[in-house]
Amino acid sequence: MNAHQFLQILRARKKIILSILLATVLLTLGFSLLQPKTYKATASVLLNYKGVDPLTGLTMPGQLLPGYMATQIDIISSKNVAGRVVDTLHLAGSPAVLQQFQAATEGRGNVRDWLADLLLKKLEIVPSRESSVVEISFKGADPGFAAAVVNAFADQYQKVTVQLKTDPAKKASAYFNEQTKQLRDNLEAAQARLSKYQQEKGIVSLDNNRVDVELARLNDLSAQLVAAQAQAIEGNSRERAARGGASPDVTNNMMVQNLRVSLASAEAKLADTSSRYGRNHPQYQAARSEVDKLRSELNSAMSTVSSSVGGNAAVLRQREAELRAALAEQKAKVLELNRTRDELGPLLKELDSAQRAYDAASQRFSQTRIEAQSEQSDVSVLNPAVAPTEPSGPRVLLNTLVAFLIGTVLGVGVAFLLELFNRPVRSASDMKDVLGIPVLGTIEWQRAPGPSRLRALAPRRLQRLN
Template sequence: MNLSQFLLILRARKWVVLAVLLTTVLVTVAVSLLLPKTYKATASVLLNYKGMDPVTGMTMPSQLLPGYMATQVDIISSKNVALRVVDALGLANNPAVVAQFQESTGGKGTARDWLADLLLKKLDIVPSRESSVVEITFKGTDPAFVAAVANAFADEYQKISVQLKVEPMKRAAAYFNDQLKLLRDNVEATQARLSKYQQENGIVSVDNRLDVENNRLNDLSAQLVAAQGQLMEASSRAGMANGSAESPDVAGNPLVQNLRIGLGVAEGKLAELSQRLDRNHPQYQSAKAEVEKLRADLNAAIKSTTNSVGNNAAILRRREADVRAALAEQKKKVLELNRTRDELNVLVKDVEGAQRAFDTTSQRFSQTRLEGQAEQSEIALLNPATAPIAPAGPKVVLNASLSLLLGTMLGVAMAFVLEMLDRRVRSAADLAETLEIPVFGVIDWNKTKHAHKRTGLNALIPRRLRLN
């Protein structure tokens, strides 16, 4: 079908198109006039949200901010808010509403749920794209009622937003309060173990005591090294002095030196007397006795000096053993102090860990308790809803305009349906296409136009032919 055929069909079925169009427009206008008038009331709320908690100062991650507005829209349109609106307005206590509920549902369910669902069906929430304003619109037949419902949704939304923020904090604060009691008992128990351990071991300041004992250990180590050096030297001198008169200790003794000098003088005097006197001469005997006495004194002095060196070596050996024993005892004491310090450090760390956990929980408890008590809403009522003066619908002009378009489409569709049911020849092209024979002429039955002479088949073709 081409455009010319389409226009021919519309011209032939123009009265059908006009009848359908007129019927559609009349029905639409009549229905619009008969429908009850509907009113819309809008309450605007402002979301003063900056992504920061006013109590804790914590900032919400930036990836969560885009979904904030959608979350608030879902909260406003939730059934919980609708139920709170029903309770706030006392709709479920109205006998007429209860009777309507019984008639509509047959007593199934509750009137509150039924009313909440009805309110949500007539509620429209429009968030702004460029601002933080959300418009809460409610439509109905009563101007005062729609304004009251819109304002009630805004008020209950503010209240439930505070409740949703405060109630979890209150539960968290109660949990932290219970944990604080356990952590406080833990701190007291660990502190008691630490104090008991200090009392049992007599520890006042283990670090200072350990420093003193370490210094004493270092001193004993130095004394042992010095005693070992002195012992080695004394042992060497004792070994040289044992049975030898030429040892440095013996030779350097002043008494031995004096006796040796006296012995030499006496021996020289005895040698001189032996040349002049006989052995039995009293002077010779006297000089000889003096030499023997000096030699005996010298031997005694040498022996005494040797014994003195040996005794000194024995004293140093005993002192070295004493220092070694004291050093071993001091090492044992230092090791015991190290073990005590390690055990004490474990107890101290237990106390510090318990105290740290208690402080952290206490800080968190204070913060959550403060958040649970901060009943401040970040939502403000920007424009309260007022009872509308003019109805929002039905819009007769708009409906009539739309009915023109719809009636035209329906008329055209009806014309084509009728044409398909009763197909007729509208032009020579239809005849040529249907019979598949050429058309040589057309008789014009329109008397307003000039008549033309036609011959042949033109006189035999009527104006319309029915196609079966």
């Protein structure tokens, strides 16, 4: 089919096409005029949420997080929010609404859920592509009611977002409260066991410096014992030498040396006197008495010095014994401290572990309690809805234009359908297509003036085609 044939079909079927077009436009226009007017109220809400990227840890706007905007739209259009709107506007208590519910559902179901479904069907949510603003729209016959519904949805959406944050925090707060009580009991029990052990062992301080002090004292006693042992050995040697008479202590004693000098002088005097006088001479007797006296004093002095050396050795031996006993006592004390510290270590670790667990749980309890009491929302109403003054529907002009296009397409389609079932010959090309033989010529007819139609048909021109 060429363009000429297409135009011939349109010209031949123009009445049918125009009739269908006119009928479609008139029906659409009448339907649009009979439809009740609808009003569309719109409110804008701003999402201020800033999340944390799990990979980079950076703070990101909520709209950049995967699925965030879709989640918020699902929350707004949820049955929970719609049910809250029904409760806020007190729609379920209206007698007219109850009557409509009975007529529509025959009493089956819940009027609150039925109203929530009706509101959601007329609700429209459009997120912005370039910002965090979401538009909430509602269509209704009453402009004031439409604005009230939209504002109620925005308000309840704010409250639901707060509830979605605070409910888990409240559950966590209750959990950590119970954990804190239990951990406090564990901490008190660990503290009681530690205190009981301290009382049993007489431990006043838990400072580890005490062990270091006792170890230093043990080392000092050990050093003193070594020195005392050396002194005792030396004292014993000097005592044995003093008993043998060849002790340097006796020989080097000043008194002994003086007495020996005096004795030597007295013996020399006695020898001189004995050479000049007889034994019975008074001078000899006096010199003899002086020598005996000095020898007795020398022996007494040497005995005293020897006794002094022996006493000094005994003192050194006693000091060695005392230091040895003190060292043994100090060693036992250090061993007892080490054993006590080893037994005290698990108790201290248990107490420290219980303290850290209690502190962590107490901190989490305080944090979750603050979060549970928070009423701050990440959603702000940017533009509340106002009652529209102009209806948003029906759109008569748009519906008419659409009906014109549909009527045109429908009319042309019907015309071609009729041509398919009954195709007449309107041109030489149609004759050629139908008969499959070449056309020699065409005769054009025109209407001639006259009363009779047969006389009006007369050949106007004969045209040869070959």
